[in-house]
Amino acid sequence: MxxxxxxxxxxxxxxxxxxxxxxxxxxxxxxxxxxxxxxxxxxxxxxxxxxEQLPTDQAARPFYEYDERQWNSMKTMLDAELALALVNQYIASHTLQIEAAAERVEPDARRIQQLTQERDEARKVLATLDPADAGAVRTILQRFGPQPDRGRQNTGDYEEGDAP
Missing domain, CATH: 1.10.1220 (Arc Repressor Mutant)
Incomplete structure (x- = not known):
């Protein structure tokens, strides 16, 4: 050297x-x-x-530029926590959508049944998840995490007047 x-x-x-x-x-x-x-x-x-705060003209370094070796020991645990949070958010979102759909003047029984079934499936995923199973965590992150092509589907982000 x-x-x-x-x-x-x-x-x-x-x-x-x-x-x-x-x-x-x-x-x-x-x-x-x-x-x-x-x-x-x-x-x-x-x-x-x-x-001190960074000057406004200087952007913070993106997360992917950090040294991965510093995060490897925690990544599995953080991914599992994120997976649990995503499934819980999905369940809560569906519960709100079910309640909103049931309160309509003419409730859409088929839509309520579909949302209830999706919520129940998510509850089963949550009940059987082993946070130490990296494959299961990865599957949950892919299924329940944000996906650009999924748009507003199953997010609960409906504007007034939209049908859930």
Missing amino acids: DSTQLRIRIDRAIADKAHKMARSLGMELPDVVRMMLTEAVRIGDFSIERG
Whole structure:
């Protein structure tokens, strides 16, 4: 590996705190600096968040630009939580649609039956879901998650005057 040595001058108090922080993580300070510089070059940005909001002309970095290694251990759990939330939202949306359809002057019995059947199927999915089963979670995300070609179907997003 072709390398170069870098010497920097830094305030003693900051250096002492930085050494302690690095040791608490089981690292040496030069390793931390190398890691930070490598990541800054990888993403092409030296910015360090200071608890301030980004300027309005600077967009936040999209989620897909983050290092996946930082999220891999949590991804399965987060996907399972999302799947559960999507199914619950689907069930709640169908319940609202059923109630709205039943309150109409002339309720559409066929539509109410269809919505009830779809809601009951979703309840069964929810009752039998094993959050540790990545395949089942992926299937739920595909089935109940947002899909551009699905439009407003089964979302409960009806405007006044629309038939549920």
